[in-house]
Amino acid sequence: MLSRDLLRARRSGDGLQALWLTASPSLRELCDALLHLWRSCLGATRAEVEEQLPPIIHRSRSQVVARGLNKIISDAATFSDATDLRALRSAALTASAQALHEQPAQSAEAHRQSVAAALPSGTLPSLAEDPGSLYGDLPQHARLETAPEWSSEGLIDRYNMALAQGLLMGAQSLQVHIGSATVDQQRRVVKALRLHRLLVALSHDDQGCLQLEISGPGAVLDQQSRYGLQLACFLPHLCTLPQWRAQAFTRIPRERDSMAWLRLDNTCPLRGHSHFLGHTPPELQRLHSVLAEKLPQWHCDDSGEILPMANGSLIIPDLVLSHPTAGRWYLECFHRWHAHALDQRLQHIRQGLAPRLLLAVDRHLARKQDHAAALDDPELQHRVCLFRDYPTPTALGKILKHLALPPS
Missing domain, CATH: 1.10.10 (Arc Repressor Mutant, subunit A)
Structure with missing residues (x-):
């Protein structure tokens, strides 16, 4: 991802226009020179590679562009892990x-x-x-082990994606409209939202198109940088869709306290390099396998189902849990930046709008005074489990065992 000093954008009215790169002959030549240098330096130290970069960067028409392209390559390269000395x-x-x-x-x-x-x-x-x-063992002495085997066009595509991601790091919110998309494509986007633990409100417009209101790092009180990275990592998933548009109210690079609307859509030169598709996080794989062993009657599904509620709003459950007699239950995880969303969901449960919903709450969030009192409600005793990074089979298993008990 590009650092703030490498972001290139121009203000136009209330909008912020990203300065995309196009594959001109001179730009392709610059990309090829940088890629060739990195590939020819395998086995060299980081310091030795950096010593050879200035002649290439300084002959570029825009050193900011050259430095940005080099950062994309450097981030993708791998260096040796030295012994702690x-x-x-x-x-x-x-x-x-x-x-x-x-x-x-x-x-x-x-x-x-x-x-x-x-x-x-x-x-x-x-x-x-x-x-x-x-x-x-110092970073400058680490030796280059691999360099990316991209074409110049591939490097330009990755630069444009990194530029858009960098501009989103200062966003207050991201509003997304998904046009014609298959059910499978919509589910992939929903799974990506869950994978990156984003704060999102879902709805459908009059034509049945999916609309997302995603909170940005500027609207999160805790761990803004980490949340911003999660939002940025979601963008490549969105760009795999055939029709989409998005707008974000975000900070203008190098302008203190200035905000503008960044507008993106499927006509922008953004190529989704997502390898997500059927990816399942390791902690979720472990949860599946342990529950299958300990509670074989329960079936776990993480295919990206959208759960409608009685008030018309939509929920993205992290897991759908099915049992022959207990029926279908939905687990929703709330991480430490989900405080406002947790307040809303607790209110929905009290109002009877989510009768089949289970909650998994980050312990850091559960310790806060207002949440601690609400989660101690006896009615939630068998519908809430706590976790540190992801719900454990033990904690979730206790709830599932209770749900599977025959009615007294």
């Missing part, structure tokens, strides 16, 4: 100071050899020949 570095520096104090060597090479000899055998054999190896 902090303890060894401390021991080496202590041994060096002691040697200088007690018996200074005649040369720098002799001093390095005496320090290496004072360290445990085999800890860093190259220290005498390469003193820089003592800092091999």
Whole structure:
């Protein structure tokens, strides 16, 4: 993703126009040069790669564009995970100071050899020949293992997506209208919303098209940066749809306290690079497998069903749980930034609008005074479980066992 200093956009009235890249010959040449450099530097340290970048970046017409393209490549590259050398570095520096104090060597090479000899055998054999190896665990010394095998057009597509994502990081909200989409496509979007734990209100317009009102990081009180990343990661899923449009009221880059409307749709040069499709998070896979083993009569479904309520609003349950006698129940998870949504859902339950809904609530959220009192309601005793990152099979299993009991 592009950092704030690399975002390019122009204000036009009340709107904010992203400055997309188009694949001109000069831009393709720049992309090819950057990609070739990274691919040819496999095995080099990060510092060595960065030393070779300035000639390419400085001959670009726009250094902001060149730096942005390079950041996209750098984020996709992988570097070696070095051994933590902090303890060894401390021991080496202590041994060096002691040697200088007690018996200074005649040369720098002799001093390095005496320090290496004072360290445990085999800890860093190259220290005498390469003193820089003592800092091999620092980021600049990490070695490049893989570089992306993209085309220049692929890099430009990823830049445009990263530009849109970066502009969304300052959004108060994101309003989405999904045009003609199959049921399967709508369910994929719903699953993506759940995967990224976004605050969203769903509705259908007069033509039956799905509309989303997604809260942005600017409207979240807790963990704004983390939530902003989740919202940004949702955008590639949206861009896989054939017809969609969205608008976000967001901060203007490099303008303090200035806001404008960012408008996006399926005509923008945004190519969805989502590998989501049938992805199931590991914690959900574990929940499925454990429940299947411990409570085989319960069936879990996470296909992205939308649950309508009596007041006309829609819910995206995280899980649909079915039992031969207990029937169908719906589990909705509330993470620490879902405080307002939890208040609404508790009110819906008290009003009898969601009779088959189960709640899983983040412990951080449940500890807040107003929520703690509401969740202690005896009527919710067998409809609420608490979690830290994702509901555990043990906590959810207690509720399901109670629901499966025959009526007394």
